Amino acid sequence: MKIFRKPVFTGFAPNLTKSDVSIAAAFLFFPWKWPKLKIGKNTVRAEQWLKNYFSTKHCLAFDSGRSALFFILKSLDLKPGDEVLIQAYTCVVVANSIIQAGGKPIYVDVGDNFNIDCVDLEKKITLRTKVLIIQHTFGNPANLNSLLKLAKKYQLTIIEDCAHALGIKCENRWLGTFGDAGFFSFGSDKPISCGRGGGVITNDETIAKKLFEFQSSLPEPNLIKILQHLFSFLVFDNAKPIYNLGVGKWILWFSGKLKLINKIIYPEEKRGQAVGFYPSLLPNCLAAILLNQLSRLEEFNRHRCEISGIYQKQINNQKISLPNPENFAIPWLRYPILVAESTKLLASAKKNGIILGNWYDAPIAPKDADSSVVGYQHRFCPNAERLAKQSVNLPTDISISRSDAIRVAKLLNAF
Template identity: 30%
Template sequence: MKVPVRKELAGNFYGSYLIGNEEIKEVTEVLKSQSIFRYYGPNLLGKTDRFEQDLMKFHNVQYALGVSSGTAALKCALKALGVGTGDEVIVPAYGFIATAGSVVSCNAIPIFCDVDTSLNLDPYDLERHITNRTKAIIVVHIMGVAANMTHIKSIADKYGIPIIEDVAQSFGGSYKGKRLGVIGDVGCFSFQANKILSTGEGGALITNNEKLYKRAKIYHDQGAVRIGNSFPNWNDESFFGENYRMNEITAAIGIAQLKKIPTMLNKLKRQKLLLRKIINRCDINYRSSWDDNGDCGISECFFVEDLDKRDEIIKKLRELGINAHGYYSCAVYENKLFLNISDKYNYLDKQIDSEKKNRYKTGDCPKAEKLSRQAVWIPISPLYSDDDIKYIGEILKKYVT
């Protein structure tokens, strides 16, 4: 099959590409009301309340809280669980820095756990990291694919450790019939511009635990306790918090976006299956999955053993108009921010061997280090037609196998 070179790469956007008249209508209503703050205004429409109700219905949970970002959702969840100075929180060694960063921002210590070939937290490496200081486990469902929640949850339950699910990259995905975000104690979402549900910025957390919800709500609103849309007050339930509130414009976009997500994910899943069908006889080392049916379908990922060849493949694919990436090409703790971290955060020094300069070092999580450098990612855009997928498949057959 002779294929033309495509000049333009589709961007790494999902919900953003769906923005249309529905979002414009919702936002225009808010602007006309002159009430853009969620709790009061001249003619408050209650868009944030409505968006939270929609999220609760979508995930079949009792509580949802709209916040200003995915990172804010993680921090509110950590604070709801009482995580503070010197506590340890286990996080996967592969992924975006925000997960570990939210732990550090609580003056707590991120403890990195290795990953399996799904690039999610490896339950077989989990137990060795648990200590009497472990306050929580954050599981990140990377790029549309769920972690091995059955095994992870069994270990967490064994030690009585709560689980936070970071679902920033996998909104609408599932694991064995359950929506991601409802399997652990708290689920956290990001609605940033290149996420599945996109509001520019924004996030949310969901839970079935009333206590955790109330504490997260207090923390996200300057430690205040509000009754309805009243002015905040501070009482015996209060503790110092920050401002992570969602505004009415963000929520308005979210209301319209949420209605479009099931259709988009169905299309992306179908296209990923089509891509696999085209290249199914090729010798490609795919990223593994713990539940193919729950896959969001937003990306294809495979591993290339030869690192020089991996970079050449990414370059060639991009030259041919295919949106290929290496994404996170190292373990999280190899980021410069984590070098000499004990010099910047004195509370980390207490449990470090005096002979060690750094808490984190190369070799701590060998699979994360290796796989991050071998991974080739190809996002599957909602803009793609079946012909686009066939084009990608033919190119992969030619240049990858």
């Protein structure tokens, strides 16, 4: 019976480990740790860790990936009307950051690999185009050779959006180090996670100087938000194993209602507005969890490759298309498949206690975000719209065992 089977999730704090929960609980319940909730040495240690790992000159931590992108763009001194190229099949918070930094997002269609399409990109370049954001969707490296050539030809600043891609190499070089700056997300569903966080890496002195100025003038993180993030670890740790019994679902719903846990995207953001409590510094307590997660980054990525390999080998339903088999060995953040009846597949999996992912269910996701306020109109990017309708993503995170992956593959084959 479904209720007695281990639930399989694609989201819901997928990277959460027992040691992260212990760190969160210590910050919540040991009063001698309270003075170090907001500020302490962990944030600088995390920045140092990333700087060493990527061998870049600079790394700066922020409260999120969206704030990291906002500050990179601010450091470029965009003038009104300056255009920023960005792929559709992205998240609304990315578009918000562009607008809030004074830029105009120009949406480019994607190829079937979920990444920006170079032919459509060149068509959308104008005299006002200043920046190209390269998103490595689901961790799959974008077509860097062509994109770098185009950026050089049209003198565009390159920002790599590595929100889905941490610790991945392309032609022996880290994603995040190809452009003028790269940014990461440490949000709850990302390659590694401290609840909410982000970081920038850059070798560009002008960008770095401005970023340091912005960072040093940021307010301390909001205490309520910090507590919500810490509580989320405890809530998800307790609710996930009993989710199929119904109790876990109730705990999550009730914790949300009581505002014990945070939201990934706030309603204001879905309407294109900023929220009052961000941007801020990355809290010291979340940086402690980040360091713990970073220590397992390579293990997590190896695991993602292994689970993706199982999907690649075992899914053989003709109604389902798999991503390019050449990319077998990449640690997909979520393994993306395409299926005409995606909503039906999501519902049928749910009935079997398997919650599959729906990234991205709209060209400017999530579906309930108002994409018109960020300048996207229906039919701008037809392929992104088709992918949004057909894509379903499978979990690859550390909590997914080989037998879970086989169970998912069997369910898909029977669909």
